[in-house]
Amino acid sequence: MFATLVNGVAVSDAAHAVSVDERGLSYGDGVFETMRVQAGRVRLIERHMARLRAGCERLGIAPPTEMHLRSDIAALIHGHHDGVIKLIVTRGAGGRGYRPLTTLSSTRIAIMYPPIATPSQPGITVRWCNTRLARNSQLAGIKHLNRLEQVMAQSEWSDQQIAEGLMLDTEGELICATSSNLFLVTDGVLATPDLRFSGVRGVMRDEVIKLALCDGITVEERPLRPEDLLNAAEAFITNAVRGIRPIVALDSQRWPIGALTLSLDSSLAKSPN
Amino acid sequence: MFATLVNGVAVSDAAHAVSVDERGLSYGDGVFETMRVQAGRVRLIERHMARLRAGCERLGIAPPTEMHLRSDIAALIHGHHDGVIKLIVTRGAGGRGYRPLTTLSSTRIAIMYPPIATPSQPGITVRWCNTRLARNSQLAGIKHLNRLEQVMAQSEWSDQQIAEGLMLDTEGELICATSSNLFLVTDGVLATPDLRFSGVRGVMRDEVIKLALCDGITVEERPLRPEDLLNAAEAFITNAVRGIRPIVALDSQRWPIGALTLSLDSSLAKSPN
Numbered sequence: 222m223f224a225t226l227v228n229g230v231a232v233s234d235a236a237h238a239v240s241v242d243e244r245g246l247s248y249g250d251g252v253f254e255t256m257r258v259q260a261g262r263v264r265l266i267e268r269h270m271a272r273l274r275a276g277c278e279r280l281g282i283a284p285p286t287e288m289h290l291r292s293d294i295a296a297l298i299h300g301h302h303d304g305v306i307k308l309i310v311t312r313g314a315g316g317r318g319y320r321p322l323t324t325l326s327s328t329r330i331a332i333m334y335p336p337i338a339t340p341s342q343p344g345i346t347v348r349w350c351n352t353r354l355a356r357n358s359q360l361a362g363i364k365h366l367n368r369l370e371q372v373m374a375q376s377e378w379s380d381q382q383i384a385e386g387l388m389l390d391t392e393g394e395l396i397c398a399t400s401s402n403l404f405l406v407t408d409g410v411l412a413t414p415d416l417r418f419s420g421v422r423g424v425m426r427d428e429v430i431k432l433a434l435c436d437g438i439t440v441e442e443r444p445l446r447p448e449d450l451l452n453a454a455e456a457f458i459t460n461a462v463r464g465i466r467p468i469v470a471l472d473s474q475r476w477p478i479g480a481l482t483l484s485l486d487s488s489l490a491k492s493p494n
Numbered sequence: 495m496f497a498t499l500v501n502g503v504a505v506s507d508a509a510h511a512v513s514v515d516e517r518g519l520s521y522g523d524g525v526f527e528t529m530r531v532q533a534g535r536v537r538l539i540e541r542h543m544a545r546l547r548a549g550c551e552r553l554g555i556a557p558p559t560e561m562h563l564r565s566d567i568a569a570l571i572h573g574h575h576d577g578v579i580k581l582i583v584t585r586g587a588g589g590r591g592y593r594p595l596t597t598l599s600s601t602r603i604a605i606m607y608p609p610i611a612t613p614s615q616p617g618i619t620v621r622w623c624n625t626r627l628a629r630n631s632q633l634a635g636i637k638h639l640n641r642l643e644q645v646m647a648q649s650e651w652s653d654q655q656i657a658e659g660l661m662l663d664t665e666g667e668l669i670c671a672t673s674s675n676l677f678l679v680t681d682g683v684l685a686t687p688d689l690r691f692s693g694v695r696g697v698m699r700d701e702v703i704k705l706a707l708c709d710g711i712t713v714e715e716r717p718l719r720p721e722d723l724l725n726a727a728e729a730f731i732t733n734a735v736r737g738i739r740p741i742v743a744l745d746s747q748r749w750p751i752g753a754l755t756l757s758l759d760s761s762l763a764k765s766p767n
């Protein structure tokens with residue numbers, strides 16, 4: 222990593238920067254954002270700020286001020302053109318047991334990483350994960366720190382030709398990839414899981430939905446099943462760091478990189494956000 | 495807290511002891527144990543060690559050696575008669591993204607806390623929690639660090655007369671209290687939720703089941719519903735730190751502290767573990 226700030230202060234020793242009492246460590250009691258820095262600025266920053274705030278609100282965590290967060294981001298970006306910034310906001314350090322003390326001040330951790338490697342080809346191969354997502358509408362959609370399901374899912378494969386793993390929930394609904402949202406194109410309609418019970422409402426997901434609507438494309442947020450993917454004409458995944466990635470292979474099935482996927486990718490490239 | 499060890503080394507500054515890259519913080523990627531120290535030793539230590547090991551195994555985390563863990567415990571207990579020790583084992587610090595690097599060494603954190611306050615009366619009042627437990631058999635039973643549901647449940651009340659909150663899963667099954675397991679007595683039979691989809695397999699739960707079986711009591715581990723509690727003759731909760739606590743009140747319902755509960759509590763007091 223390039224640099225780390227904890228509550229706005231640059232840490233000289235990132236290996237000794239966090240309290241043993243930190244509720245993010247004890248219980249995964251917090252939220253995070255992973256943001257792409259491109260040409261010296263964070264892409265989709267308004268959406269990242271809004272989701273972080275919404276996550277804190279859902280969990281009853283006092284959110285850091287946006288001024289503090291933006292000041293952290295500015296300090297980390299200084300002198301860097303490209304990279305990835307991770308923001309973690311936890312309920313704070315202290316207390317004993319699960320009960321969240323109302324007197325805690327939230328902890329904010331901001332980390333700047335080097336840019337990710339550019340993929341060698343645009344289309345990706347995906348696989349099915351055996352790990353299922355549990356259903357809990359109370360925690361669905363926000364990007365909280367309870368991520369064991371995603372960790373377990375990513376531990377299922379090591380083949381570097383497989384870029385992502387698709388995840389079902391415990392009832393068999395198709396929800397997402399381990400760190401990406403999923404979109405399908407069928408008869409010219411763009412469909413994506415509604416995430417009412419699980420999954421993360423990705424900032425890139427919401428941006429792509431907006432771009433699609435602006436381009437006059439019908440968008441459906443609804444429950445999807447594995448067969449919806451198998452029957453789709455085009456499929457792609459999205460996340461904030463990697464943008465739109467077309468799915469071209471899953472087991473023996475192959476998809477072309479379709480016209481609608483290419484058109485959305487082009488709209489995204491032109492978008493000022 | 496009295497003292498803290500990270501990977502066996504006493505930390506002079508517990509507020510700056512853990513890496514920002516710690517996967518326990520990033521994803522709740524680890525397990526923990528909360529253990530009662532009484533008369534200079536950890537109660538149910540074999541069960542705690544076994545559950546920690548089983549949790550690491552389930553998550554694919556290389557467990558610390560038992561020698562290391564017992565050495566941490568011995569160092570923390572030194573000079574203390576009573577208290578609570580919390581052990582946290584995470585997958586380690588490092589890596590980028592959910593994928594667990596196989597090269598990581600697990601991190602172990604051991605914290606000694608003062609003893610808990612002795613309750614003023616043996617019977618407790620409980621309430622229903624609105625927060626539901628998600629169902630995921632892959633993570634059920636182990637004491638992992640993804641505990642947002644318990645945090646949210648405990649944030650539902652502040653009345654100190656309420657000692658615990660009872661939790662249902664998303665399908666309406668009665669699973670546990672926020673930090674305790676639940677037992678019901680009906681027609682002389684002891685029943686406790688089977689925890690096949692959610693909840694933590696408490697070390698005190700398993701000890702109570704063993705004691706009951708030794709006392710010739712029929713024990714059923716099975717799905718329970720709220721009405722099973724309402725129809726029960728006796729009800730109590732258990733955890734490693736507080737032992738057996740009889741439930742005497744829930745909303746308008748009252749229970750006596752029953753004969754079977756008292757008998758199990760007496761067996762527990764006599765148990766050498």
